[in-house]
Every structure is written in C-alpha cells, then in structure tokens.
Amino acid sequence: MSARARGYVAIAAVVLVGLVLTFGISERYHHRILTLVFLWATMGLAWNIISGYAGQISFGHQAFFGIGAYVTVLLAAKLKLIPWIGMLGGVGAAVLAAVLIGTPTFRLAGIYFGLATLAYPLIFRIVMDYLGYQEVAIPMMREQPGLFMQFEDPRAFDLLALGILAATLVLSRLVETSRLGYSLRAIKENEQAAEAMGVNSFRCKMYAYMLSAAPAAVAGAVYAHAILFVVTPDAVFGVLVIVQTLTVCLVGGAGTLWGPLIGAAIMIPVSETLDSTLGDKLPGIQGVVYGAALMAVMMFAPEGLYWRVRSVWSGRGGEAARTTRPTPVFAVASVTPAPAPRASGAPLLEVRGISKAFLGLQALSEVSFDVREGEILGIIGPNGAGKTTLFNVLNGFLLPDRGEVRWLGAPITGLEPHEICRRGIGRTFQVMRVFPRLTVEENVMVGAFVREGAPDRARARAQDALARMGLGGRACLVPTGLTTLELRLMELARCLATAPRLVLLDEPLAGLSSDGVELMSSMIRQAPAAGVTVAIIEHTMHAMVKLADRLVVLDQGRPLAEGLPGEVTRNPIVIEAYLGKRWLARHLATQGAIDAQDHRP
Amino acid sequence: MASELTQYVVTGLLVGGVYALMSIGLALIFGVMRVVNFAQGDFMMLGMYLTYFYAVALGIDPLLGALVTIPPFFLAGLVLHRVFLARVTGGGDPNREMDAQLILTLGMSLIITNATTMILSPTPRAIRTTYATQAFALGPVLLNQARTYAFVMAILLAGAMYAFLTRTDLGKALRAAADDPEAASYQGINVRAMHGVAFGVGIALVAAAGGLLATYYPIEPNVAVNFIVLMFVAVVLGGLGSIPGAFVGGLAIGLVQSLTLLVLPLQLQNVGVFVAFLVVLYVRPQGLFGRRARTV
Numbered sequence: 001m002s003a004r005a006r007g008y009v010a011i012a013a014v015v016l017v018g019l020v021l022t023f024g025i026s027e028r029y030h031h032r033i034l035t036l037v038f039l040w041a042t043m044g045l046a047w048n049i050i051s052g053y054a055g056q057i058s059f060g061h062q063a064f065f066g067i068g069a070y071v072t073v074l075l076a077a078k079l080k081l082i083p084w085i086g087m088l089g090g091v092g093a094a095v096l097a098a099v100l101i102g103t104p105t106f107r108l109a110g111i112y113f114g115l116a117t118l119a120y121p122l123i124f125r126i127v128m129d130y131l132g133y134q135e136v137a138i139p140m141m142r143e144q145p146g147l148f149m150q151f152e153d154p155r156a157f158d159l160l161a162l163g164i165l166a167a168t169l170v171l172s173r174l175v176e177t178s179r180l181g182y183s184l185r186a187i188k189e190n191e192q193a194a195e196a197m198g199v200n201s202f203r204c205k206m207y208a209y210m211l212s213a214a215p216a217a218v219a220g221a222v223y224a225h226a227i228l229f230v231v232t233p234d235a236v237f238g239v240l241v242i243v244q245t246l247t248v249c250l251v252g253g254a255g256t257l258w259g260p261l262i263g264a265a266i267m268i269p270v271s272e273t274l275d276s277t278l279g280d281k282l283p284g285i286q287g288v289v290y291g292a293a294l295m296a297v298m299m300f301a302p303e304g305l306y307w308r309v310r311s312v313w314s315g316r317g318g319e320a321a322r323t324t325r326p327t328p329v330f331a332v333a334s335v336t337p338a339p340a341p342r343a344s345g346a347p348l349l350e351v352r353g354i355s356k357a358f359l360g361l362q363a364l365s366e367v368s369f370d371v372r373e374g375e376i377l378g379i380i381g382p383n384g385a386g387k388t389t390l391f392n393v394l395n396g397f398l399l400p401d402r403g404e405v406r407w408l409g410a411p412i413t414g415l416e417p418h419e420i421c422r423r424g425i426g427r428t429f430q431v432m433r434v435f436p437r438l439t440v441e442e443n444v445m446v447g448a449f450v451r452e453g454a455p456d457r458a459r460a461r462a463q464d465a466l467a468r469m470g471l472g473g474r475a476c477l478v479p480t481g482l483t484t485l486e487l488r489l490m491e492l493a494r495c496l497a498t499a500p501r502l503v504l505l506d507e508p509l510a511g512l513s514s515d516g517v518e519l520m521s522s523m524i525r526q527a528p529a530a531g532v533t534v535a536i537i538e539h540t541m542h543a544m545v546k547l548a549d550r551l552v553v554l555d556q557g558r559p560l561a562e563g564l565p566g567e568v569t570r571n572p573i574v575i576e577a578y579l580g581k582r583w584l585a586r587h588l589a590t591q592g593a594i595d596a597q598d599h600r601p
Numbered sequence: 602m603a604s605e606l607t608q609y610v611v612t613g614l615l616v617g618g619v620y621a622l623m624s625i626g627l628a629l630i631f632g633v634m635r636v637v638n639f640a641q642g643d644f645m646m647l648g649m650y651l652t653y654f655y656a657v658a659l660g661i662d663p664l665l666g667a668l669v670t671i672p673p674f675f676l677a678g679l680v681l682h683r684v685f686l687a688r689v690t691g692g693g694d695p696n697r698e699m700d701a702q703l704i705l706t707l708g709m710s711l712i713i714t715n716a717t718t719m720i721l722s723p724t725p726r727a728i729r730t731t732y733a734t735q736a737f738a739l740g741p742v743l744l745n746q747a748r749t750y751a752f753v754m755a756i757l758l759a760g761a762m763y764a765f766l767t768r769t770d771l772g773k774a775l776r777a778a779a780d781d782p783e784a785a786s787y788q789g790i791n792v793r794a795m796h797g798v799a800f801g802v803g804i805a806l807v808a809a810a811g812g813l814l815a816t817y818y819p820i821e822p823n824v825a826v827n828f829i830v831l832m833f834v835a836v837v838l839g840g841l842g843s844i845p846g847a848f849v850g851g852l853a854i855g856l857v858q859s860l861t862l863l864v865l866p867l868q869l870q871n872v873g874v875f876v877a878f879l880v881v882l883y884v885r886p887q888g889l890f891g892r893r894a895r896t897v
Contacts, residue, residue, distance in 0.1 A: 057700055104883050111637060111699060111841075115833055116882050119875040122830060130868045239826060243711060250704060283723065284715030284822075291711030298689050298705040 004177060011169045014261065015162065022158040029276070031154035035226050037268045038161035042219045043241075044248040044260025045168045049175060049212035052254035054205055055188030056106075060117035061216055062241035063101070063124055064094040068217025069224040069236040070128065073136050076148070080139075083149040087221045094217035095210050102209045106202055109191070125237040136231045138224065149225040157226040164222060165261075168215040172257035175211065179449050179458070184208055185255075186435050186446040193433035196395055198421035198450035198498055240287070244268075247290045251297050253304025262306055267293060346409065348373045348502055348533055349425075354393055354403035356386075356557075363389040364400070364557045371502060376524065376534045378548030378565070380541060382578060386557040387537045388430055391504050394535075395427045396420040422450055426500030428491040430507040430537070434479040440490055441466065441475035447497035465493040469523075485516040492523065496532070503527065505536040509543055521547050541578065545569060553577070604741040609859045611742055617855020618752035619813050622759050623828065624835035624847040624854075626806035629762075632842035633779040633799035635699055636686065639706040641807050641832055642825030643713035644674065648808025649815040649824065650721065656728045663728050664750055667812025668758075674808040678801030685709070686800065687793060710825065717822040725819040733817055751813035758809060759848055762802075766844065775799060779842065807832075830871075831858075834878040840888025850888075853877075 021034055047061045068090035075086035105116050128134070141148035151157055175181045183204045186194035195201050224231050235241075244267075252263025271286045278285045301308045347370035356364040364386045371377050381387055392398040394405060396417035405413050412420055421427075426447075435443050444462035445455070452458040466472055469489040479487060488508055495503055505524065509517050524547060527534050538544045544551065544565070551568040553560040555577040561568050568574055627641045648670045655666035689701045732746035766772035777785040778795035786792050818824070835854045839846025854874055861873030881888065 057703075104879070108882060111703075112837070112882060114703075115637070115837060116879060118830060118833065119878055123872055123875050126869060126872050130866070243707075246704065246707070282719045284718035287711045287715030288719070291708040291713075291715065294704055294708030294711070295685065296708075298701050298708065299685065302689070302701045 007173050007177070008170075010258075011166065011173065014169065015166050018158075018162040018165070022155050022162065028154050031158055032227070033269055033272045035154070035157045035161045036272060037264045038158070038165045039219050039223050039226070040244050040248050040268050041261045041264035042161070042165045042168045042215055043245045044252070044264060045165075045172050045257060046212045046214075046216040046219065047245045048249055048254055048257070048260055049172065050205070050208045051212075052249060052256070052259070053175065053181060053188065054184040054208045056205060056208075057114040058117045059114050059242060060101075060120045061212070061245055062237055063097065063117075063121040064213040064216035065220035065223070065241055065245075066121060066124055066128075066233070066236035067094045067097055068220030069228070069231050070133065070136070070220075071217075072221035073138055073224050073231045074133070077136055077139050082147050083221060083225060084147075087218060090217045090221050091214045094213040098209045098213035099206070102206050106205050106209075121237040121242075125233040128233040128237070134232060138229055138231075149222075157222075160222055161226065164215065164218050169257055169261070171211065171215065175208070176257065177455060179453060179455060180204060180207055182438075182442060182446055182449060182455070182458075185438060185442075188255075189435035189437055190433050192397065192417075193429070193435065194446065195417040196397070196421060196427055196429075196433075197447045197494060198418045199446065200416070200418045243287070243290050247293055250304055251293055253306030253308070256306055259304050259306045263304070266305075347371060348408065349394070349535075350404075350406040350409075351390075351394070352404045352406070354390070354400045354405065356389055356393060356398060356400050362557050364393070367403070367554070367557070367559050369552045369559065369562055371533060371535050372550075373533055374528045374531075375549045376528060376536065376547060378544040378551045379535060379537050379554065380539060380544050380551055380578075381554035381560075383539060384556070385539075385554040387539075387554055388506055389557075390554070391427060391506055391537065394420075394504060395425060421498055421500075424499070424501035425504065426495035426498050426502070427504040428488070428495050428506055428508060430510060432487050432491055434487060434490065436479055439476050439478055440471060440482065443479065443490060444494045444497050447494040450498040462493075462497055465497040466490070469493045484511045485513070485519065488512065488516075488520060489523075500532060502533045502535065505534060507537055507539070509538060509540070517543060541569065606863070608742050609863060610856065611739075611744060612748075613856035613859025614852060615744065615748040615752045615855070616859065617852035618755040619810050619851075620831055620835055620854050621848045621851025622755040622813070623807045623810035624832050624839070624851040625759060625762060625844050626803040626810070627832045628836045628839065628842055628844050628847035629775075629799050629806070630803035631836065632844065633775055634686070634702075634796045636702045636706065636800075637699070637833075638800075638803065639703060639829065640710035640713060641706075641804070642827075642829030643710045643717075644804040645807045645811035645814070645828055646717065646820075646822065646825045647713065648674065648811030649818075649820045650717070651808065652812035652815045653726055653728055653820050663730065663812060663816045664754055667754065667809045667815075670808040670812050671805040674805040675801040678804045679797045681709075681804075682797040682800040687796065710829075714822055714825055721822065723822055725821040727819050728815055730816060745817065747817040751816050754813055755810060758806070762806065763844070771798065775802075827871075831874065834874055837878065837888055838881050843888065846888055 018038065022031075025031060025034065043061075043065060046064070047058065051057045051061075068087070071090035071093045072083050072086040075081040075089055076083055081089070101117070101120055105113060108116055138150070141150055145151055146156075149160070175184070183194065183199045186197070186199055187201050187204060191201050220236055224236070228235055247267055248263035249260050250263070251267055252261065253259030267290070271289045274289055275286045297304065349371040351370070352368050354364055354367045355362070367386075367390060379387055379390065389398065393400050396412070396415050396419070399414060403413070404411055407420075407423055407425065412423065415423075435446065438446070441459065441462050444465055445458045448458040448461040448465070452461055463472070463475060466475055469492065471486060471489055471493065474482060474486060474490075479490065482490065492505075492508065508520055508524065512520060521543065524534055524536065536544075536548065548565055550563065551565050552562045553568060553574050560577055561571050561574050563571075623641070623645055627638060630636055630638045630641070648667070651670045651673070652663045652666040655661040655669060656663050661669065685705060686702060689705050730747065732750060735746045737744040737746060737749060766776055774785070774790045775795050775798060777788065777790055778792045778799075782792045785795075831854050835850035836847045837850070838853055839848070839850030857873050857877050858870055861870050865873060
C-alpha cells in the first residue's frame, strides 16, 4: 500500500473507532465528553496547520473559533438563518478575518507574531461586550431540531463533531502531502533558506492561516450548539479556548495530524472527569491539569507524545538504512536542460553601482561587474570584503541603498528572494542552511517545487538531482547524519533542482578536506557545460585561480580589480590588499613562480 | 477642558508608573533569558496577595509590604528557574527553546491562577487604607493619594533597579549576560546563574508592583489576565528586552489607557492600548528603544 493510501486508511480507522464509541456508550455525560474530544481535536488540528506545520505560533486562534460561534448564532438569532447555512457565514467571516489579521501580522517574525496574535481575540472580546453581546442565547426551535442543530439525541452531536473532525483530518492530510505542506515545513525550519529556494513564504503562510481559520470557525459553531447554548465572549474568545487547543496539540505533538488527536483523546477525558468530580469543591482544577500537562510535556517530551513514541519505534529498525551507500556517480550535466545561449554574448547578470551600508559601516560601495553566460566567475577578497553582502543583494535578501542589478536585461532589484530564484538565480550558503527536520530528499524537493507543482514529480526531480551528486543512498536520512562534504553537495543539489541558469556559490569549498575540494571543484567545473553559469565566492586565492575563468576582487566593499586570474594575481594593488606589503616585496622577487602556476587557457 | 485633559494625563502617568515597574521585570527576564514570561501577571497577583496578608495578619502598611515581598519572590524565582526553566531546552535551536520556555511559563501561569482560585476562593479582596479614598488637590487637578504614593514608590524602585544594573558588579554581569552570553561566559560570568538572578529579580519587581497596585486595586486570582497583556504591550512598545524602554512603555500604556477615555467609552479603554500595540508592532517592531532590528 502506498504511503498516501495508508494515511487515508488510518483516518478511516479513526472514524470507525469514533462510530463504535458513539454507538457503544450510553450515558449522556460520556457522549458530552466524546463530542468534546472530537471538537478539541478539530480545533487542535486547525491550530496545527499554521503553528505546527508552518511554525508560526498563534496565541490568538480562539479569534476564529469565537467568530464562527458568534456569526452562526447571531445569524440564527437575528435573521432566523439555520446554523447549517449560518456556519458558512461564520467560516467566511473567519477566513476574511484571517486575511485581514495575517496581512500585517505575517510581516512580523517569530515571537513578535505570537505576541501580536494575542491582541486580536482580546479586541474581539471587548468589542462583543461593548456591542451588548455579552450573552447571546441560541433561539429554541423545538419543532425542527435537526434543521436548527438542536438534537435531542446526544449521538447526533457526536456524529456531527466526528464529521468535522474527519473532514479536518483529511484537510490536514492534503496539506501535509501537498507542495504547500513541504513549503510550510521548510518555512518552519529556515524561512530565509526557503525563500532563497523559491518559496513565497508570505503567500504560503497566508494560505495556511486561511485553511486553519475555517475548521476553527466550524468547531466554534458546533461547540456553541452542542455545549454552550448561550454564547459569551469569555466562553469562545477566552483564554481557556486557546489553552485547551495548545494543550491537545503540544501533548500529542505538533506538526502531524495525529498529534492533536492523541492529545485530545488523553487530555479532554482527564480534565472533564476531574472537573465533574472535583469541580464543585475545587473550581479551577481543569486549569491546573492543563497547566501541569503543558509544563510536564515541555520538560520531559517537548516534541509531544507522537514524535517521542515514533522516535523510540524507529530507533530499533532504522540502522540498516544508514550503512548502505552506493558508489557516487558525479555529474551535474542534464539536471537542467541547457537554455538557449543569450544572443550576442550580452551579459546574463549586470551589477551596476551597488552600495549598501549597515549603521554607518559601508559594506559595499559602487560595485559593478558583469556575469557572462557560461563562465565561472570568481569573487574574491579578504574576510569582511563584502562578498556575502553582495550575494545577499543579488538574491534579494537585502535591498541595496543605491545601484541596480539587471538579469537578462531586466532590473531585478527589489524583487523578493523567491521571485529571483524563480527567474533562474540559485544560491548556496557559506554557513549551510539546511532544513534540519526534513530528510535529504525533502530538502531537495523544496527546491524542485520551483519547477514541478506535483509532489511526485518534484520527488523524482529531487531523486535525480541527488543521484547525480552521489547522494542517492542518503535520500531518507535527515541532514544531521551527513558529512560536511555531503551537506555541501546536498545544498548544491537543492539549488540545482530549482533549474537555475546562474548559481551563486558562497564558499562551497569551506571546511572540506583536500579530496573534498577536488571533488567539489570538479562538480563546479562541469556546470557551464550543463548550461549553468557560476558565480563563486572564496577567500582562498589558490583554489580560485584554478577554478575561475575570471576574477572580481573586492576589498572593504570596493571593487579592486577585475580580469583573468593570471592578470589579477599579478596586480600589485590586489596583492597588497590581499596579502600585505611584506608579501608583495617577496612576491616581486619570485614573480616567475606565479607565472608558472598560471597555466589556464 | 484644559484642566480635564491635565487630569487625564496626570491620572494616566500615576497608573503608568506602576505599569512601568511591572514591565521592567518582564523586560529584564526577556533581556537576559530570552524568555517571554507568561506567568509574570500571576507573580504580580501573588505579590498582591502577599501584601494583603502582610497587612491583615501583621498590620504592615501595603506600601511597606510591597517592598517586603521582594526577598521571598527573589528566592522563589531562583528556585523556579533551577527546577523548571533551566531544564527546558529546544535542542540548541534558540527559537524552539524560546517556544518551549514560553509554553512552560504559560503552564506555570495556569497552575498559579487556578490553584490560587482553589485555595483562596475567587472572591475579590481589598486592603483598607486611609489614603485609598483621599486625594491631593493640585489646583483643579486631583491626585488620588494611594496612586500617588504607589507611583512615587514605583519610580524609586525602578531607579534603584537602574542603579543596581549600572553600578554594581552583579548588575553589570547581568547586562553582559544579556548582551552576549557567549562572550560573557568567556569573561568568567556564570550565564546560567545570571538567568536565575534575572528571573528572581524580575518576578520580585512585579510582585512589588502588585503590592503597590493592591493599595487601590481589588485583589483576585484572575487579575493577572488584564495586566499581563498590558505588560507585553509596554515591553514591546519599549523594544523587547530594553529596561528603559519598558519603563517608558509602561508610562505610555497608562497614558494611552487614560486618554482613550476622552474619546471612547470605559469598556473600550483597552482597545486603545491594543491598537497602539499593533500599530507599534507594524511600524516599528523593534520598539521605540530597541537597538536591534528583528532578524527575519
């Protein structure tokens, strides 16, 4: 059975268990607990889409739960609209709210996003109070209970809640296995690297936010009808809503659709039972239980039960995969079809007068050069010369203060990194930026999605790119199991999987043994034949002279010289900047030795 | 009209002084430990109760009682850090570690709020003082005496805190650990111990602020919710982790809260604060005093 089919069979099994419980238990109170388990699992799954997969921790997700509840109930109370239709209004309002909240809030990174989301439900809560909706009762419709979601039989609510749970599980599964899911996981691991690999992080986060608002709104509407009967700001926008959501997700494990389910199945019965037995004498026992569960899980299994059990499980059988390793077949060629050469030898990339300063430090000033189709251009300079800053400007991480970058004749300054990647400029990083919790294959797939929308085809593309780097046997490992050379090759594979026309390689030889340097250099040398132009940063002159067709020398942010390796290495200004005056004196004495070394055509 | 405006400004600043004191505790913890302490409001609430019991059982005036909350809370902070916070790591990933500790303090907050409700009942209590109901008259402007005393004490404590951080070796070590933990550890500073000290001092400050607040604000287990968000807002406004920033942020929150009353009804008082918070986050996420821009 394929992995995809297995996922849906497991969801069907969950539904089956849910049905058995629904028709197997008799006490009304147990039905209430069952409904709550399904509802909080749904709410947890909703939160999981934006916070688990995409890693954008939202402390305000009850905003959507509350909007779903309030809109549905108000439509029923004011317009006599049946909740089945009113719920759609609630979902619409929640998704709209997600867009309105997300548009400004996704500009904030990390903890700032989480803190900002705190404010929204508080605002809704205050506004509901102010509008006089402190208590909105669901109008009783005894003659048409089914039409107005007012079932006598508690099993009906179980089934309703189970239905939305099943739908949310399927939605989560679809997200997990889609291109969006891979992009979200890449964003969670390293947003900048994801952007550089062509992921439009803002749009992906926004889709995830909208997809997570919808089930939250449905859960809120059903919760209002099954449990509350009277909607109050505190009950749907209150702290306990987000606390239960967080608890079921974090106890079960975020970032997988099984986590919230496991968390809800454990936490909800425990806290409800305690509340019903001790709640009279000890009001607040539920809060203590949730608090203790959160603290315990963070101290002893911060990744959650699902991941903990899984890592124990796979720890037994996973060794075999590690040891097999096929003989590498190194070849860059035909990862990308060679594009038609640019007419009249016009430059591929034109860099014109780029300047960039950080708080008074002039990192780049008036840097201009061309990258020509099919060449290997070396950019060298001592540490702090501005080389990486230059790459960050070229791939869109930084906006230059002045100057322009033109790609195939059109300006690309000011474009987002993912747009620049899609246009055909790939890059690697000096300090490698891998997605640590994605497998090697999935790492490369993130790049492959730039050219392939379907996961299966992206996977095939990634496997192909990995095989060409000799990493075929490493595909299913996580990057932590790789050597530095393998990691650098993986980054190169990920970059080439985006089918770039130009790659910016930031110190690809750093930290490699001499064998590794040989291997990497030979890979890079093959690139132009495969239609990939290379711009490469190094600070070791020696490696560069052998590798590059042409050199640009930077010193303290200024271009110092440009030309053939032989010319540049003989240029006294370069030698002085690079190696100091003393070296220059010695060098002039032994000029011949350098001439002999420079044997490139 | 002019005197009405003055009245609102003065009232806002008086309240803001106490907010400032609670916020610098939160800012200190964040600055040194990189932990957003969700339980900060609950330690404030506990400080209110401790001051209340000092007053009821020992007859200690709450203005003095607030000061006497500092030693026990400092010690409690050292213990809580050692037992819980120091053990939570995100596997070396600073973002995950931050998330983990944030959730840990959220759990702590839930336990404190609800356990207090269980033990002390949700009924609000108040400390009776002669000055709570009296006011100083400054021309047409009235200054509630309790708020004025609380404000003065809060400013003095904040000043003492500033002197501690800038003048003493321990304070300098704390700042070094906040600025660059790695470099600080090379200088022989025990960064882990500094985290404990920061947590202790941070919750002691907010407990003292709670004690001052208790002179004019009802004491109940759920009081934390209202104030933790105000503290977050003040700290973000001032630039996460900046102590002077948090101080100014606290004053600003008091002002915004008070001035909102001029244009919006009482129920919407905090909407003004949250809107100001969101605007600052969008326009200047590093805060008014933040040194570093956020790293994307």
